Amino acid sequence: MSDILKQIAEKLYDGEDDAVAELTQRALDEGLTPAEVLNGGLLAGMDRVGVDFRDGELFVPEVLIAARAMHAGMAILRPLLTESDVPSAGKVVIGTVEGDLHDIGKNLVGMMLEGGGFEIVDLGTDVPPDRFIEAIKMEHPNLIGMSALLTTTMPSMKRTIDALMEAGLRDTVRVMVGGAPVTQTFADEIGADGYAPDAASAVELARSLAGQINKSDG
């Protein structure tokens, strides 16, 4: 592997977005192909971030700034990459459910999903069922993610899933739920497809759910 790709991976790991952008441009100027820069530099660095995060060595903010650095590199590469070169894990519509204004957990999951290669449509907080439905019709996501912090707003998750069924959209998306009071049991009871206890496992869950969709589509 060339020295410059190694540097890109390292700077990405350290979350230095300006350096990653500069090095990405320089790598292209030196004649490397966009796919080489993507795989050997950006994705190699991001893989290492994932491993060290899972091992508890990296903290959430470090993963987020690494993801930001990844974006800085991708901004340069994306116009040059062919459709098949670009890794897209899928599209996710996320929101904090109706009646609930707490968004740090939902934002964190959104950022981590983005770092994991997903495209995110964030509906914000206090999102009623019909806004989820509207977004599904417009954005055609693979997944929707609902968040709640309050036990009193958890029933909104069930109401949203029920509304999806009524609208005939339930089979077009996979539904994941999360938030401090939410459990796997609750997720099963309301008919969600998956539950993740934290932002890191939300990424793994989203990958696995998106994989199911691709399989059923294919």
Next chain:
Amino acid sequence: MEGQASMTSSSMRRKRSGPGKGLIGGQYKPLTDEQVKQIHKASLTVLAQTGVQVEEPEALRLFKEAGADVDGNRVRLPQSLVEDAVDKAPSRVVLAGRDPEHDLILEGARVHIGTGGAALQVLDLETGGIRKAVLRDVADMARIVDALGNIHFYLIPIYPTDLPEETVEINKYYAALANTTKHVQAGVYTIQGIRDVVEMSERIMGGAEPLRERPIVSFITSWMVSPLKFATDVTMLLIEICRQRMPVVLSAAPMAGSTAPVTLAGMLAQLNAEQLAGLTLTQLVQPGCPVLIGPIPATADMRSGKYLGGSVELGLCNAAITQLAHFYHVPIYNSAGMTEAKIPDIQAGIEKAQSVIQVALAGANFIHHAAGMLEDMSTIAYEQFVIDNELLGLAMRAVRGIEVNDDTLALDVIDRIGPGGHYLMDEHTLRYMRTEHYYPSAVFDRQGRQMWEQAGGTDAWARAKDVARRILAEHRPEPLDPATDAWIRERFASSLVP
């Protein structure tokens, strides 16, 4: 990938370390300044009015020559004699480790915490049953302590029962020094044992003076039989250690209700008087010799007469007596982390936590008994070192306190983020998150229930056992220099266990 080596160095920079040793405590003061003075005055009255019983002839001679009122074996100390000794005693004592990283500077309210005891029993890591403590345990526990970052020194916590008495000292100190680079302290029983250990330690440090400058060993003398009676044999050992200019601890552990007044103030007054009498003797033997006062106030269970190491009064009174040490500007050795529990259970956790946090926040310089102990001073458990290492870490974080300055108040950051934003990606967060918050090891579970269940659904006790097993299997402390080691083995061939 090829970049792996430099990546690793990048992640190494992020490696967390504990809150550190020698942090300044003293935030917690159960006594008011006025109460400290009241106890001080009461102790002087005890020494002048009641006095202490001394039978050891050399100590008796020294007290008499210095102007104490000696009536048979009863020695009454005038205030001036005691004050003179307090002046002469060093306010700073260094206890070194073989690795200078582990040197402890005992002064003011600097806090260090570690092991203690002379337990005869071990809770076996594999069988879970009780067995006799043996020399091998001295070495294995040294390795455990060497590997655990929040334990600052190795006070040999067991008495090996598999050796002839006259060879215990050299064997246990050798086993300890060979298996940790942290400071080694233990109780001693014979003049010859002290001399052997000093000779061995001088060899390791490259001479008599280098050892006095950075003493890698120190000695505990339980010279006082409370109330107020010098133990003759141990007083002889105390005098020998002072003459050797080696650091010595004046350990005394009265129980309120049986060997001290049942009232905590009365116990503190008596115990403080005992300490001042001992301190006075050390400074008469060798002015300026390095001494730690060692008051360990505890209570007796008045339902049985039994010693209570886990009582809340132990934590409270060890914190209070620390204030007296600060008042005198002499370094203090005292106690926290004992429990009446027989296994590492909920009772053990609560009793240990209350005293460790109280005494650490009080700013005691050398807190022993704080790792590995169960059942008061009777039993040591390998996994308990691992569990207590977590407690010591969070206690030291509490000692560190809260830093308040422009940068930590973060007004510019608050303004930059604004209402409704978040701090997760701010440079300020990244800069402080590893040092501002203390992170326990994986012995303390912080995962969600699902992850915890997937990982086996174990409790902290089980996880600590795994860590202890891993350390015993893998940790290799920095060995003694081979030539020095060979010299020691040759020199003490008749005593050392092969």
